[in-house]
Amino acid sequence: MERDLTATAAAIKDKDPLEALRFFALSHPGQVTFSTSFGWEDQVITDLIFRNKLPIEVFTLETGRLFLETYYVWNRTLEIYQQPIRAYFPQTAALQDMVDSKGPSSFYESVENRKECCHIRKIEPLGRALKDKKIWITGIRAEQSPNRQDMSNIEWDPSHQLLKFHPLFNWSLEAVKAYVKKNNIVYNPLHDKGFPSIGCAPCTRAVSDGVDFRAGRWWWEDQSKKECGLHVTS
Incomplete structure (x- = not known):
């Protein structure tokens, strides 16, 4: 390794x-x-892959709780590039059991409940998406949250036993936006409404200029807990 x-x-x-x-x-x-x-970042990387016909699979986690604007970008991306994006859904039984026993919004009640929801809707499907892969490409940038500044652009992921590569790791948000504008890339209109980070609709809200990048994610929780587990490093 x-x-x-x-x-x-x-x-x-x-x-x-x-x-x-x-x-x-x-x-x-x-x-x-x-x-x-x-x-923003993911659309830049998607453009690099699809525009240059690179043989790299592109997938997304369909949590079932995405914004309508996110579905718009997803569909327009398919129309523009005419290349596939594979969707991974939560396991039906696990999702049904959670909602049946705790209701559709249990994630607001405790960190444990929120992490359970993230696990069912994101972590478990991610494991299926990464099975038998050697390289996982992500849109992580160093300035996105405090714990990500301790990462590097290439690292070993012990949970999935593969290498993770973050091609835009050292890019600023301004550089990302400049690339989007220069290449006329479709992007989520929520970015123009104060959403720098966009996840599931019930767990994401707009933030004011100058506020921490991920302040709009899981805003009811302590700042140090604001990761769903997809990119947690030891």
Whole structure:
């Protein structure tokens, strides 16, 4: 693992995001996948993959609680690029049991309930999406939340036993938005309404300018707990 991480980090050290994505696609054919939630960063990476016809699978977690605007971006992305985006849904039985026993909004009642909901709707489906993969591409940037500043653009994910690569890790939000504008990329209109980070509709709200990037996610919880578990590192 450590040897693979060191060698891979050295191989992509001087490559720009597109060059690095192409390197992974060619060196790990059929074993590279990208997870999109259709935010600014993810739309940039999707454009790099689809516009350049890179053989990298693109998937999304369909939690069942997404904003209508997110579905709009999803559909427009399919129309524009004419390339597939695979959807992973929660397991029906687990979701039904949770809602039957606790109701549709139990995540507001405790951190434990919220993490249970995230696990059913996101973590378990993610495990299926990453099965048998070697490289997981994400839209993480360093400035998005405090714990992400301790990460690097390439890392080992012990939970899924694969390498994670964040091609835009060192990009600023301004750089992301500039790329979107220059290349006329479709993006979520909620970004223009104070939503820098967009997740499930019941768990996301707009924030004021200058407020922490993820302040609108799970706003009823302590700041230190604001991760769903998809990208938690030890």
